[in-house]
Amino acid sequence: MSDTAPLLRVRDLTVTYGTHRRKLSAVAGVSFEIREGETLGLVGESGCGKSTTGRALMRIVEPSAGSIELEGTELTTTTGKELRQLRTRMQMIFQDPISSLNPRRRVRDIVAEPLDCWRRAEGVERTTIVNNLLGKVGIDPDVYGDRYPRQFSGGQCQRISIARSLAMRPKLLICDEMVSALDVSVQAQILNLLEDLKAEYGLTLLFIAHDLAVVKNVSDRVAVMYLGKICEIGPADTLYESPEHPYTSFLLGAALEADPDSPVRGEVLAGEPPSPLRPPSGCRFRTRCPNATAKCANEEPPLVEVAPAHSVACHYPLSTLARR
Amino acid sequence: MSEQLLVVRDLATTFHTPSGPLRAVGGVSFDLGQNETLGIVGESGSGKTVLSRTIMGLQPRTNVEVTGSVLVNGFEVVGASERDKRAIWGLQVAMVFQDPMTSLNPVMRVGKQIDEILRVRLGLDRRAARDRAIELLELVGIPSPAERYDVYPGELSGGMRQRVVIATALAGSPQLLLADEPTTGLDVTIQAQILNLLDRLKERLHMSVVLVTHDLGVVATRSSRIIVMYAGRIVEIGSTRDVFARHRMPYTRALLEGSPKISNPSHTRLKAIPGRPPNLADLPGGCAFAPRCSFATDRCREERPELEPAGEVGHAFACWHPLPLVQKVLA
Numbered sequence: 001m002s003d004t005a006p007l008l009r010v011r012d013l014t015v016t017y018g019t020h021r022r023k024l025s026a027v028a029g030v031s032f033e034i035r036e037g038e039t040l041g042l043v044g045e046s047g048c049g050k051s052t053t054g055r056a057l058m059r060i061v062e063p064s065a066g067s068i069e070l071e072g073t074e075l076t077t078t079t080g081k082e083l084r085q086l087r088t089r090m091q092m093i094f095q096d097p098i099s100s101l102n103p104r105r106r107v108r109d110i111v112a113e114p115l116d117c118w119r120r121a122e123g124v125e126r127t128t129i130v131n132n133l134l135g136k137v138g139i140d141p142d143v144y145g146d147r148y149p150r151q152f153s154g155g156q157c158q159r160i161s162i163a164r165s166l167a168m169r170p171k172l173l174i175c176d177e178m179v180s181a182l183d184v185s186v187q188a189q190i191l192n193l194l195e196d197l198k199a200e201y202g203l204t205l206l207f208i209a210h211d212l213a214v215v216k217n218v219s220d221r222v223a224v225m226y227l228g229k230i231c232e233i234g235p236a237d238t239l240y241e242s243p244e245h246p247y248t249s250f251l252l253g254a255a256l257e258a259d260p261d262s263p264v265r266g267e268v269l270a271g272e273p274p275s276p277l278r279p280p281s282g283c284r285f286r287t288r289c290p291n292a293t294a295k296c297a298n299e300e301p302p303l304v305e306v307a308p309a310h311s312v313a314c315h316y317p318l319s320t321l322a323r324r
Numbered sequence: 325m326s327e328q329l330l331v332v333r334d335l336a337t338t339f340h341t342p343s344g345p346l347r348a349v350g351g352v353s354f355d356l357g358q359n360e361t362l363g364i365v366g367e368s369g370s371g372k373t374v375l376s377r378t379i380m381g382l383q384p385r386t387n388v389e390v391t392g393s394v395l396v397n398g399f400e401v402v403g404a405s406e407r408d409k410r411a412i413w414g415l416q417v418a419m420v421f422q423d424p425m426t427s428l429n430p431v432m433r434v435g436k437q438i439d440e441i442l443r444v445r446l447g448l449d450r451r452a453a454r455d456r457a458i459e460l461l462e463l464v465g466i467p468s469p470a471e472r473y474d475v476y477p478g479e480l481s482g483g484m485r486q487r488v489v490i491a492t493a494l495a496g497s498p499q500l501l502l503a504d505e506p507t508t509g510l511d512v513t514i515q516a517q518i519l520n521l522l523d524r525l526k527e528r529l530h531m532s533v534v535l536v537t538h539d540l541g542v543v544a545t546r547s548s549r550i551i552v553m554y555a556g557r558i559v560e561i562g563s564t565r566d567v568f569a570r571h572r573m574p575y576t577r578a579l580l581e582g583s584p585k586i587s588n589p590s591h592t593r594l595k596a597i598p599g600r601p602p603n604l605a606d607l608p609g610g611c612a613f614a615p616r617c618s619f620a621t622d623r624c625r626e627e628r629p630e631l632e633p634a635g636e637v638g639h640a641f642a643c644w645h646p647l648p649l650v651q652k653v654l655a
Contacts, residue, residue: 045511153600183367184538185616188582188596195591210511217584217592236590254516255586256541260564268520269513272481 005072006033007204008057008172013066015049015056024276026052028228029066031303034172039198039205041219041236043212043251047273048225050208054174057206058092059083070172088118091165095177097157101149107160108134108145114167133163136200137193155186162193166201173198174206179214191217212255216240221309224248227273227284230303234310244312244319247285283315291316328395329500329532330356330379335392335402337371337378346605348374349556352392356500361526361533363543363564365579366553367601372536375553376502378402379534380419381409396500414441414496422505424485428477434488435461435473441495460491465521483514490521497529504536519546540579544568549638552576555602555612558631562639572634572646575613611644619645 015027027049034040044050056063059075068075070089078086094100101110111130115121121129131141137159139145149157158178165173175194179187195218198205209215215222216236223233224245232245243249250269256262271288274280282300286292295315303313337349349371356362366372377383379394381401394401396417401409421427429437438457442448448456454473461469464487477485486506493501503522507515523546526533535547543550543564550567552560552575560573571577581595599616602608610628614620623644631640635649 045513155600183601184540184583185367185578185597186600188584188594189598191584192594192596195593211584212512213584213586216586216590217588217594219590240586250513252586254512256512256515256519256539256544257586258540258544258568258580258583259585259587260544260568262545268516270517272483272514 007036007038007071008034008206009067009069010053010057011067011069013053013056013068014064015052015061016064017061022277025228025279026276027056027063028279030225030228030230031066032223032230032233034204034206036171036204037202038221039207039219041215041222042206042208042225043210043215043222044225045210045251045273047227047276049228049276050210050225051176053225054092054176054206054208057174058087058090060092088114088168089170090172090174091168091170092174092176093158093161093165093178095180097154097161097178097181098149100161101157101164103149106146106148107139107152108141110149110160111163111167114164118168120168129167130163133166134160136166136197137163138189139163153186155182155190158182158190159193162190162197166197169201170203172204172206174208176208177210178207180209180211187214194218212240212252213257224251227276227279229284229313231285231314232310232312233303234307234312238307238310242319244306244310244317245285245314246289246291246318249318283313285314291321327358328355329358329360329397330534331393331395332379333393333395335375335378335394336390337374337383338389338391340387340389341605343605347556347607348604349378352558354551354558354561356532356534358499359526359530359532360549361523361535361547363547363550364534364536364553365538365540365543365550367538367579369555369601369604370553371556371604372538372553373504374556376419376504376534376536380413380417380502382419414445414493414498416498417500417502418493418496418498420486420489420493420501420503420506422508424482424489425477427489428485428492430477432476433474434477434480437488438492438495441492445496457491457495460495461488463494463525464488464491465517466491481514482510483517486510486518487521490518490525494525494529498531500532500534501526502534502536505538506535507542508537508539515542522546540583552579555607556604557612557642558640559613559643560641561631562634562636562641566634566636566639570634570636570639570649572641572649573613573643574617574619574645574647576641577647578616611642621645 011031013030017024042050055061063076108130111133112126134141139159179190207218219236222236222239223230226247232248280287282298283296286296301313301315303311305311306317333353335352339346364372390402399412435457439453442453442456458469458473466472466487507518550564551558554575560576578597597616602612610625614624629642629644631642633640
C-alpha cells in the first residue's frame with residue numbers, strides 16, 4: 001500500500017489570519033497524506049482549524065506556508081487557469097446544504113453548472129449526465145429536476161450538493177461537516193449514500209466533522225486536531241480503541257453513546273481551549289493536560305510514529321505512561 | 325407513589341397559520357416526579373420544543389390554541405393569564421434554551437441579568453442580590469465569578485454563556501427545570517461539562533429536569549425515563565432501559581440504529597430509514613410514521629394507534645405492529 005504515491009500530500013500547512021499585528025495561526029503546520037481510495041477523517045472541536053485545513057486545500061483561503069500536492073502537482077504555487085483546472089479534480093461539500101445552493105436556479109442547472117463552466121457537455125449529453133447524477137443521489141430528475149432548492153428539505157439539498165460535486169468526476173471530495181445539520185434518520189441515509197458513491201466513483205475523501213461517531217463510521221484513518229495542529233493520526237479502529245494522546249482520550253470519553261450502559265465518565269476535560277491568538281508554548285494541550293510536565297512547556301512534541309501508521313504528538317503517549 | 329411535580333394531560337398545541345391549522349403537539353400525557361430527569365427525544369418538527377414551551381406557558385398571544393392540562397405543582401398553566409404565570413416562572417419552573425447568546429441580553433452585564441430576577445422576583449436588595457448572583461455563578465462553575473459578574477455575554481465562550489443561562493434559571497430556585505437542547509452547538513468536551521453540571525445541580529437542589537434533545541446519547545445516561553416524539557405525539561415512553569433495550573415502536577429502533585456508534589468498527593453500514601420527518605401541516609391520516617415504516621399496512625395508514633401499555637411498568641408505545649420483544653442481555 002505504501003509504495004503507491006499518495007493522492008494528496010500536505011506538508012507543514014500553515015494558514016494565518018489577520019494582519020501583521022494580530023496574527024492568528026488557525027492551522028499551524030499540519031502534515032498528512034491521503035492515499036487513493038482512502039477516507040481520512042479530521043476531527044476536533046470548534047476553532048481547532050479543521051475547516052480551515054479543508055478550505056486551504058481548495059485554496060478558498062490562502063495557505064501562508066507549506067505545500068499541498070495533489071497527484072504530484074503542487075497546488076500552493078499554481079494560479080489562474082491552471083488552478084481552476086486543478087480544482088475540478090477536488091470538490092467540496094459544505095455544512096449548510098441550503099445556503100450552498102443558489103436559491104434562484106433550478107436543481108438540474110445547479111448540478112449542470114460545473115459542466116457548463118467547463119463546457120464539458122451540452123444538449124442531450126448534458127441532460128443525460130445530470131439525470132444520471134440526480135438519480136444516483138436519489139432525487140428523481142423527472143419529478144424534481146425543475147424545482148428550486150427551497151422546495152427541498154436539508155437532506156435532499158445535501159443530496160443535490162453531492163450530485164453537483166460529482167459532476168466533474170473529481171478524485172478528491174472534501175466534506176466539511178456535511179451531515180451536522182441533518183436529523184439522525186436523514187444523516188444515516190446521507191452517510192450510506194456517501195459510502196456507496198465513494199465505491200462507485202472511486203473517490204478519496206477528506207471527511208471533516210466534530211462528531212466522533214460519524215467520523216469513525218466513514219473513515220479508514222482519523223486525524224485529531226487541537227488548536228491548529230494534528231495531535232494524533234492513525235487507523236480509525238486503533239485510534240478509537242487505544243488512543244495515545246491524552247486529548248483524544250478525553251474527547252472519546254466526552255462523546256455520548258446512545259447506550260444507557262455506557263459508563264459515565266466522571267472525569268471530564270476541564271477548561272476550554274486557549275485562544276489561538278496566544279497559543280501555549282511547547283505542547284498546545286499542556287494547559288489542560290493532567291500529565292503535563294516542564295518538558296511539555298519547553299519543547300513542542302513532534303508527531304512521531306508509535307505503531308504502524310499511528311502517530312502521536314505527545315512527550316508521554318498513554319501507552320508508555322501505562323507501562324511506567 | 326410520590327406527589328407528581330408535573331402532570332400533563334392530553335395536551336395539544338395548534339397554531340393557526342395562513343395555510344390552515346398546524347397541530348404541533350397532540351394528545352400528550354405524562355407525569356414527572358420529584359427529583360427525576362425525563363428525556364424528550366425527537367427529530368426536527370417532532371414537537372419537542374413546542375411541548376416544552378407549552379409546559380412553560382410560553383406561546384404567542386395570538387393564533388395559537390392550547391387544550392388539555394399542564395399542572396406544575398398543582399398550578400394549571402393552560403389558560404392561565406400571563407400575570408398568574410409570572411408567579412411560577414422562575415420560581416417553580418424555569419427554562420434553559422438552546423442558544424445561550426440569544427437568551428441573554430447582549431448589552432447587559434451577565435451579573436445584572438441574574439440580579440434582575442433576584443431583585444424583582446425575590447425582593448433582594450442590591451447588595452444581597454449581587455452576592456447571591458456571584459454565588460450562583462460559582463455554583464455553575466464559572467471561574468473567578470466576582471470578575472465575571474461585570475462582563476458582557478459576548479465576552480464569554482459558548483459553554484460559559486450556557487452556564488450563565490443556567491445560573492439565571494436557577495436564581496429563583498425552581499423545582500422544575502426545562503432544558504431545551506441545552507448542549508446542542510457546544511463541543512463534546514464542553515457538552516459533557518454542562519451535562520455533568522445539570523446532573524450535579526439536580527441532586528444538590530432537588531430539582532426535576534426535563535431534558536429535550538435530538539441526541540439519544542444525551543439522554544441515555546442522564547435521564548431515568550424517556551419520551552420519544554414523532555410528528556407532535558408521543559410514540560414511545562418508558563424507563564430509559566426499556567426504551568433502549570425493549571423498545572417496541574419501529575421509529576424508536578430507527579433512531580437508535582440509525583446513528584453511528586463509536587463502539588462499532590468503521591464502515592459499519594447504518595440502518596437508515598427512508599424519507600424524512602413529516603410536514604406537520606400536511607400529516608398523513610393514521611400513523612404519522614407509516615410512510616417511512618417497513619411494517620406499515622393499510623391499517624397504519626388509516627387508523628392512528630394510541631399509546632398501548634407494554635409489559636413493563638410505565639412503558640407504552642403507539643404502534644399497530646410493534647416489534648417483537650428481543651431479550652437483550654443487559655449487564
